[in-house]
Amino acid sequence: MAEQPTGAPLGTGPRTGPVDAISVRDITRVYGRPRTSLRRPGPPVHALRGVGFDIPQGQRFGIVGESGCGKSTLLRILAGLDRPTSGSVAIDGREITGLRERQLTFVRERLQLVFQDPMSSLDPRMRVGDIVAEPLVAQGHGNRRERVAELLEAVGLRADAADRYPHQFSGGQRQRISIARALAPRPKIIVADEPVSALDVSVRAQVLNLIADLVDELSLTLVFVSHDLSVVRHVCDRVAVMHAGRIVETGPTGQVYEDPRHSYTRRLIAAVPTLGRALSGVSAADLNRE
Amino acid sequence: MSAPDIEATGASAAPAGRRRRRPVTGSLLVGGFIVSAVIGMVLLSFVWTPHDPTLVDPSVRLQEPSAEYWFGTDKFGRDVFSQILMGSRTTLFVGFVAVGVAALIGVPLGIAAAMAPRWLGELLMRGNDLLLAFPALLLAIMFAAVYGAGTLVAMVAIGIASIPHFARLIRGGALQVMRTEYVIAARAAGRGPFAIALRHVLPNVSGLVIVQASVGFAIAVLAEAALSFLGFGTPPPTPSWGRMLQESQELLSIAPRLAVFPGVAIAVAVLGFNLLGDGLRDRFDPKLEDRR
Amino acid sequence: MTPAPDRASAEAPASGQGSPDSPDDVLTVRHLDVTAGGRKLVEDVGFTIRAGERVGLIGESGSGKSLTALSLMGLLPEGLRASGSVRLAGVGHDLVGADEARMSRVRGKEIAMVFQEPMTALNPTMRVGRQIAEVLLIHRTRPDRASARAAAVELLAQVGLPDPENAAHAYPHQFSGGQRQRVVLAIALANDPALLVCDEPTTALDVTVQARVLDLVVRGVRDRGSAMLFITHDLAVVATVCERVMVMYGGRLVESGPVREVFTRPRHRYTQGLIGASDLTVVDDRGRLATIRGSVPPAGRFPAGCVFGNRCDHATDVCATGPEWVRTGPDSGYACFHPVPDGGAHATGATPTNQEAGRG
Amino acid sequence: MIVRLVQRIAILLAGLAVSSVLVFAFMAVLPGDPARVALGTSASDSAVAQLRQEFGLDRPLVAQYLSWVRGLVTFDPGNSYISHAPIGPQLADRLQVTLWLVGTGMVIACVLALPLGTLMAVRHRKPSGLLLSALSQVGVAVPAFLAGILLITVFAVGLGWLPANGWTPPVQDPVLFLEQLVMPALSLGIVQAAVVTRYVRSAVLDVLREDYLRTARAKGLRPTRALLRHGLRNAAVPVVTVLALQLATLLVGSVVIERVFVIPGLGSLLLDSVANRDLIVVQDVVMIIAMAVLLVNFLVDMVYLLIDPRLRGGAS
Amino acid sequence: AGSLSAGKSTGNGLNIGLTAEPANFDFTRTDGAAIPQALLDNVYETLVKLDQSGAIRPDLATSWRLSKDRRTYTFHLVKDARFSNGARFTAEDAKFSIERVGSAWTVAQKAQMDVVDSVRAVSPTELEVTLKKPSNDWLYRMTTRVGAMFSRTGVRKLATEPVGTGPYVVKNWNRGDSITLVRRDGYWGRTPHFASVTLKYFKDPTAMNNALLTGTINVIGQMQSPESLYRFQNNSKYKVIEGTTNGEVVLSLNNGSGPMRNPKARQAVRYAIDHKALMDTCWAGRGKLIGGMVPPTDPWYQNLTDLYPYDRDKARKLLEESGEAGHTLRLRIPTLPYATACGTVVKSQLEQAGFKVEFDQLEFPAAWLTAVFKNSDYDMSIIGHVEPRDMQTVFGDKSYYTHYDNPEFRALLKKADQGSREQQITSMRAAARLLSEDAAADWLFLLPNLMVADEDITGLPVNSVSESLDLTGLGRS
Numbered sequence A: 001m002a003e004q005p006t007g008a009p010l011g012t013g014p015r016t017g018p019v020d021a022i023s024v025r026d027i028t029r030v031y032g033r034p035r036t037s038l039r040r041p042g043p044p045v046h047a048l049r050g051v052g053f054d055i056p057q058g059q060r061f062g063i064v065g066e067s068g069c070g071k072s073t074l075l076r077i078l079a080g081l082d083r084p085t086s087g088s089v090a091i092d093g094r095e096i097t098g099l100r101e102r103q104l105t106f107v108r109e110r111l112q113l114v115f116q117d118p119m120s121s122l123d124p125r126m127r128v129g130d131i132v133a134e135p136l137v138a139q140g141h142g143n144r145r146e147r148v149a150e151l152l153e154a155v156g157l158r159a160d161a162a163d164r165y166p167h168q169f170s171g172g173q174r175q176r177i178s179i180a181r182a183l184a185p186r187p188k189i190i191v192a193d194e195p196v197s198a199l200d201v202s203v204r205a206q207v208l209n210l211i212a213d214l215v216d217e218l219s220l221t222l223v224f225v226s227h228d229l230s231v232v233r234h235v236c237d238r239v240a241v242m243h244a245g246r247i248v249e250t251g252p253t254g255q256v257y258e259d260p261r262h263s264y265t266r267r268l269i270a271a272v273p274t275l276g277r278a279l280s281g282v283s284a285a286d287l288n289r290e
Numbered sequence B: 001m002s003a004p005d006i007e008a009t010g011a012s013a014a015p016a017g018r019r020r021r022r023p024v025t026g027s028l029l030v031g032g033f034i035v036s037a038v039i040g041m042v043l044l045s046f047v048w049t050p051h052d053p054t055l056v057d058p059s060v061r062l063q064e065p066s067a068e069y070w071f072g073t074d075k076f077g078r079d080v081f082s083q084i085l086m087g088s089r090t091t092l093f094v095g096f097v098a099v100g101v102a103a104l105i106g107v108p109l110g111i112a113a114a115m116a117p118r119w120l121g122e123l124l125m126r127g128n129d130l131l132l133a134f135p136a137l138l139l140a141i142m143f144a145a146v147y148g149a150g151t152l153v154a155m156v157a158i159g160i161a162s163i164p165h166f167a168r169l170i171r172g173g174a175l176q177v178m179r180t181e182y183v184i185a186a187r188a189a190g191r192g193p194f195a196i197a198l199r200h201v202l203p204n205v206s207g208l209v210i211v212q213a214s215v216g217f218a219i220a221v222l223a224e225a226a227l228s229f230l231g232f233g234t235p236p237p238t239p240s241w242g243r244m245l246q247e248s249q250e251l252l253s254i255a256p257r258l259a260v261f262p263g264v265a266i267a268v269a270v271l272g273f274n275l276l277g278d279g280l281r282d283r284f285d286p287k288l289e290d291r292r
Numbered sequence C: 001m002t003p004a005p006d007r008a009s010a011e012a013p014a015s016g017q018g019s020p021d022s023p024d025d026v027l028t029v030r031h032l033d034v035t036a037g038g039r040k041l042v043e044d045v046g047f048t049i050r051a052g053e054r055v056g057l058i059g060e061s062g063s064g065k066s067l068t069a070l071s072l073m074g075l076l077p078e079g080l081r082a083s084g085s086v087r088l089a090g091v092g093h094d095l096v097g098a099d100e101a102r103m104s105r106v107r108g109k110e111i112a113m114v115f116q117e118p119m120t121a122l123n124p125t126m127r128v129g130r131q132i133a134e135v136l137l138i139h140r141t142r143p144d145r146a147s148a149r150a151a152a153v154e155l156l157a158q159v160g161l162p163d164p165e166n167a168a169h170a171y172p173h174q175f176s177g178g179q180r181q182r183v184v185l186a187i188a189l190a191n192d193p194a195l196l197v198c199d200e201p202t203t204a205l206d207v208t209v210q211a212r213v214l215d216l217v218v219r220g221v222r223d224r225g226s227a228m229l230f231i232t233h234d235l236a237v238v239a240t241v242c243e244r245v246m247v248m249y250g251g252r253l254v255e256s257g258p259v260r261e262v263f264t265r266p267r268h269r270y271t272q273g274l275i276g277a278s279d280l281t282v283v284d285d286r287g288r289l290a291t292i293r294g295s296v297p298p299a300g301r302f303p304a305g306c307v308f309g310n311r312c313d314h315a316t317d318v319c320a321t322g323p324e325w326v327r328t329g330p331d332s333g334y335a336c337f338h339p340v341p342d343g344g345a346h347a348t349g350a351t352p353t354n355q356e357a358g359r360g
Numbered sequence D: 001m002i003v004r005l006v007q008r009i010a011i012l013l014a015g016l017a018v019s020s021v022l023v024f025a026f027m028a029v030l031p032g033d034p035a036r037v038a039l040g041t042s043a044s045d046s047a048v049a050q051l052r053q054e055f056g057l058d059r060p061l062v063a064q065y066l067s068w069v070r071g072l073v074t075f076d077p078g079n080s081y082i083s084h085a086p087i088g089p090q091l092a093d094r095l096q097v098t099l100w101l102v103g104t105g106m107v108i109a110c111v112l113a114l115p116l117g118t119l120m121a122v123r124h125r126k127p128s129g130l131l132l133s134a135l136s137q138v139g140v141a142v143p144a145f146l147a148g149i150l151l152i153t154v155f156a157v158g159l160g161w162l163p164a165n166g167w168t169p170p171v172q173d174p175v176l177f178l179e180q181l182v183m184p185a186l187s188l189g190i191v192q193a194a195v196v197t198r199y200v201r202s203a204v205l206d207v208l209r210e211d212y213l214r215t216a217r218a219k220g221l222r223p224t225r226a227l228l229r230h231g232l233r234n235a236a237v238p239v240v241t242v243l244a245l246q247l248a249t250l251l252v253g254s255v256v257i258e259r260v261f262v263i264p265g266l267g268s269l270l271l272d273s274v275a276n277r278d279l280i281v282v283q284d285v286v287m288i289i290a291m292a293v294l295l296v297n298f299l300v301d302m303v304y305l306l307i308d309p310r311l312r313g314g315a316s
Numbered sequence E: 001a002g003s004l005s006a007g008k009s010t011g012n013g014l015n016i017g018l019t020a021e022p023a024n025f026d027f028t029r030t031d032g033a034a035i036p037q038a039l040l041d042n043v044y045e046t047l048v049k050l051d052q053s054g055a056i057r058p059d060l061a062t063s064w065r066l067s068k069d070r071r072t073y074t075f076h077l078v079k080d081a082r083f084s085n086g087a088r089f090t091a092e093d094a095k096f097s098i099e100r101v102g103s104a105w106t107v108a109q110k111a112q113m114d115v116v117d118s119v120r121a122v123s124p125t126e127l128e129v130t131l132k133k134p135s136n137d138w139l140y141r142m143t144t145r146v147g148a149m150f151s152r153t154g155v156r157k158l159a160t161e162p163v164g165t166g167p168y169v170v171k172n173w174n175r176g177d178s179i180t181l182v183r184r185d186g187y188w189g190r191t192p193h194f195a196s197v198t199l200k201y202f203k204d205p206t207a208m209n210n211a212l213l214t215g216t217i218n219v220i221g222q223m224q225s226p227e228s229l230y231r232f233q234n235n236s237k238y239k240v241i242e243g244t245t246n247g248e249v250v251l252s253l254n255n256g257s258g259p260m261r262n263p264k265a266r267q268a269v270r271y272a273i274d275h276k277a278l279m280d281t282c283w284a285g286r287g288k289l290i291g292g293m294v295p296p297t298d299p300w301y302q303n304l305t306d307l308y309p310y311d312r313d314k315a316r317k318l319l320e321e322s323g324e325a326g327h328t329l330r331l332r333i334p335t336l337p338y339a340t341a342c343g344t345v346v347k348s349q350l351e352q353a354g355f356k357v358e359f360d361q362l363e364f365p366a367a368w369l370t371a372v373f374k375n376s377d378y379d380m381s382i383i384g385h386v387e388p389r390d391m392q393t394v395f396g397d398k399s400y401y402t403h404y405d406n407p408e409f410r411a412l413l414k415k416a417d418q419g420s421r422e423q424q425i426t427s428m429r430a431a432a433r434l435l436s437e438d439a440a441a442d443w444l445f446l447l448p449n450l451m452v453a454d455e456d457i458t459g460l461p462v463n464s465v466s467e468s469l470d471l472t473g474l475g476r477s
């Protein structure tokens, strides 16, 4: 951590557009804990400690880090679903911190989420059509049935899937539904929290292809969170490595991967087993060796 | 009618044991049957009873069961079978009032406590737990003292006493629902808290509500019997199984049937609601239950 | 890897279920079926593991890996029944159908298991020291409580928990997931089992923690000379940890062989697809990853014949009948009518007579 | 641990305070003037007014509330409006009777329910388990007073083995005490057993599905031993919860049994006092019950801490 | 049925089962029949006492004399009576007791002493009481609770520690369960047979029956479930006693307001009820049909049942004529066994005669007293008026809850009180008839004195004529 100053935006590359899709300035998020001692208040959890970055329009931005490092917290703040303890977030140049729920409509229209668990991210009691249409209903758009059919087609499902319930679909199909829902209000930014971690490899490839296609076609800005470096490497242009609530390293994916500068990044990359390295004789002990 | 790849991933595409609908169990069948029978009796009592169940006829008092009087008559010469039929109304009414009060207050309370900020939710639940300090019968007796003995009063009291059970259970379920990603997705889609409560939370805790309701029904029927026994329940001459049982006592050794019919009716109805509750519990996700 | 005696024999009807026991074989599984009601969830699985050998079992979710592992332990969930034969060296009876009394003497002593979920596998209300000591006391491998306790602390040190003395006094909830998995591993290794079964022991862990746990597992079994069956869906992990790998799909073994061979020159079309889909570095000209079309059907909805038939690009009518197991080496083989061509090193396809036998 | 204890005590005290206000407020709206009831049918208004003054009913409500609470806190709740006797000893007597009854009933219930419920869970697919299950279902469906009436009819009136009703304090005549305790305690106990059995069953069933039980078996423990050593303690939390809730319900619920068996317990004191508008006694009885329930809840919280180490560290 | 030695009082004890438990021991300030039932004649004594035939006999007064102007009574008192606190009973105590009624009592009965002008203790054994006007009723009232003799030094804690001259003292009160009376030494009169008597209280009639059947009690003082008498009647181990009481079960009508103000409607009610059938169904045919407010044990009793014979058609017609047919009558019943049972029958019979009846139950005593008795918020109710000679109380005061207002009736009562014995009897008869003709209420039946006891218990009174359950005459054969 000593290698990177915290708080300052780490994005250093040339800006591609006049306004960044997402601009994060020095956010912290502290969760209170119930007290365990009579004398002292409960120890606070610093889920984010001075995180900052900018994501230009159209970029595919990856965030990697291990469990509990604050990735989901960060995403919730980006989406205006949680408030930072300090710091600020701007979406398309508009400040969202401190806004009330009602004033966040532009975020809801511009930014949508895709989640990890294909099981719990779809309401089991709603028809797929209603699920996909939910953002449309909430934002008061009309012409829903057609749009739903269009969206389902776009993610490779048949239009009559709208009348079924989520449990009637496989994990990969569910993740497609999730993506269709995210695309419904024609957002410019998609934020995906571990969208393929729960999927089998074969399905993972299908979903990753789909995401890549859609991002290209619709020229979306993508924020992609994963604990799996190789997935991020495949999907993203830039990556930020998070550790214990901080961003310890950021840069173009290839560069971070090939030439990690922070010791944590190095350790992370070393620990990832890959087929190629394994076949060339890298053992479990080697993975563990820092 | 649909794409083969969708067809292929049928009902059990979900990982085993997660949200698999279980088959209809024996309890569900038997419970459902008994409860339908009680409802059937109620409906029947509106169109037909063999005799007027409140008609006192001293000339036919304490008749043994016969073709005319299927279950015999009581000491007032009233037809026992007709009273049992009419009494089912009280039973159902009792359940509806008690469960209705408990659910109408307890369910929104539980959902609100789950969706409110943590401290408020805790406060609501603490207040709710305080209600536990006033057991059903205690409330019923106190209510009867204030508003006079009566089925409605007693059952409102039972209902109020059942609120904490509903609220606790529903809050537990709602908390789990609130933690799911589809709720976060709904928020991100721009849904307000009210819409989320109505469209996501309520449907997903409805299983719990139904289970608790059927158990609440059973409890209410038993409570009505106990209150009638103490003289705080349904006032005469409205037939009620609980009061029939109480009235039968003095004739227990010469006309035990007067106790047997309402006693069995109560037990069977309670059994039915309990079984239904058990069966439904098996069908709905049992893991949603809050473990304090 | 120990050299294997010749296993080619007429009495191996399918899936390469090998020859009679060799002195080196720790585990011999033959014709293992697991059924639920009328549905076959695992069908006709057979393999052997030799002493000190680390064998991987891979396959997508729902392919029957866990059920296979649980039937070795005799711990199938209620309502599921295993049939066939599972024999463990040094145990005088078949593990399939053995009663609880006999199985309880085997479990934890001869054969031990590490489960997937470290968060729930430990009793939350018992100190971890006692939970480890218990397995020693059950099998009387330590004479008394005190020595069992000391051994427990020793084991905690071996799996790399810092401050093992205090750790033994702690409750499971006071540990992180990786630490808990190490406690589970300590329990499994306590009695130096002949066979360690690991069912996705690191799936729930972070990569750095995974690396540490994998290292411990490998060292643990190597130090004890135990054999290991390692279940995972992560091809890279199995390649790192194991010498031999078996690929499972739809409740059947579809291919097996040495890791290098299977992963560099897969024969079964499913194995090929799996390797292709998991390699994120290779994309086609449009930048797309290789995929297997469709998705894994739910249990009982696999096509008759070749279970992979409905997703295979090479499937033909013949795939509606069950493909014969084709042995390609002492430890390798596959079950496919249209295997990936392989420089002609082994015979491809199955002879008609084999097919006849396979349907018996 | 200490924090949790302090928290719980604070909650207990707050609960008691709020309940006392609730109880008092409720009593204040109860119709029926205690003075008029005491003086009866045609007492003159002036006599009634005089008695009201004597009872202190003419003071402002806040003053009445405070003096009531003071009485409670100093364990000297004063004299009854109606019987003019000191309330304290009477409450103590009645509470003692009810505690004997409910306590014995609960013990009977536990002795029956814990093993039976466990057995039902372990054998939940075998005929014996199903049979037990069915029996418990029927048991739950029988009102306790009906069980009492049946017991009396058979064992007292029919066979003459036991007295039909009545109550004798144990110090006065231990044998008679036991004879008279048997049937009421059984009526409560059997029905409670049926209820508790069901909870034990579902708690044990839940535990049986837990991963750590599989771990225990993988260690080489036989299923029964695994359940005993690893399962029961974990199943105890929901069971203890239910026992506490039942205990609370029974404190009042036993009033029906008290009626059937002519036992002067807390419940019948409540009924009598309500009927006589002996408001201060009603208030005290209700408050005692509320206190008992809150106290039991508090104790149960403490028991949780003993059972489940996860709760001890504050948050997890 | 077997019997247990356990509950059976061995030796010289007796257990009696009763229904209503006293709220305390102070009948000077607490209403209700339960306290005098337990204490009068047993703990407290009166100067004069009623015998079974209803005649007034000596008690603490050995004899008495009435002056010519019928206003002054001179009582000669027993010499050697002592209170249970040791104090001697003298004329001063008697004077104190009588005067105290006016000064310290609060219950309604205190009015019965209003007629006393002055009391004088002539000597320790001679007492002179002067009335404001002649009153036949006064001497009779001296046999009831207002005539009870208190010690000048023993009235501080009447509610908990009664002090009287009677043969028994209260030894123990196990509230909610029983009161134990024990015989005391040094009683001036004849020593009663039982050394100790326990009055056990049962809310539930069936429980009381079971208690007798299993030997927990020896006597059922008041049978509340006559239907179950069959359990004892053909059993040689028990004796059943059936007599009369002062308890008229009255279907009270609100003469003051509502539809029952209309005499025709009231008459219609009386015609509509088949009293025989009613008594048969709700009280197992036990009791007596009297048709008026006077029980057979009073000297001016007459059978008035034929004034309004059961005639449903006539009832229907009268109801039509009255113009009240459209009204719904509120029948508000206290939660008492006989009232509930009778209410059920009354409702059914009235409805068959074309009435609209709405039935509701009020918790007794509190709710009923407030709603019906105090606020007169009712049209009809059913209550047993168990006080002796209560025609005057119930119907002689128009502000009473029946709101019966008839000057002619009041004049007759006055005449009866002040006249000679013959005048008293004729006037009372006339008054009772007038009341019944007016249909001021309907008298459903007279509660029977139903007692069941172990076969060897003797001395049980056939008729219950006084307020007390007199234990002094009981014995065991």
Ligand SMILES: Nc1ncnc2c1ncn2[C@@H]1O[C@H](COP(=O)(O)OP(=O)(O)OP(=O)(O)O)[C@@H](O)[C@H]1O
Pocket (backbone or CB within 6 Å): A031, A032, A045, A046, A047, A065, A066, A067, A068, A069, A070, A071, A072, A073, A074, A227
């Ligand atoms: N509501 C909350 N209250 C208290 N602490 C919280 C809360 N949410 C998250 N935390 C803590 O904040 C830290 C970051 O959590 P977060 O969920 O953002 O991690 P993550 O990187 O998404 O992890 P994972 O990969 O496991 O999802 C964790 O230590 C977590 O325990």
Ligand SMILES: Nc1ncnc2c1ncn2[C@@H]1O[C@H](COP(=O)(O)OP(=O)(O)OP(=O)(O)O)[C@@H](O)[C@H]1O
Pocket (backbone or CB within 6 Å): B015, B016, C036, C041, C059, C060, C061, C062, C063, C064, C065, C066, C067, C068, C077, C078, C079, C080, C233, C298, C299
């Ligand atoms: N108790 C059970 N009853 C019925 N079917 C079951 C049961 N347990 C598992 N199955 C089914 O058996 C099949 C194989 O399950 P198994 O758990 O062995 O798969 P797996 O390969 O271990 O998958 P994963 O990678 O998800 O653990 C699945 O389709 C599952 O639905």
Ligand SMILES: [Mg+2]
Pocket (backbone or CB within 6 Å): A071, A072, A073
């Ligand atoms: Mg996360």
Ligand SMILES: [Mg+2]
Pocket (backbone or CB within 6 Å): C065, C066, C067, C199, C200
């Ligand atoms: Mg598995």
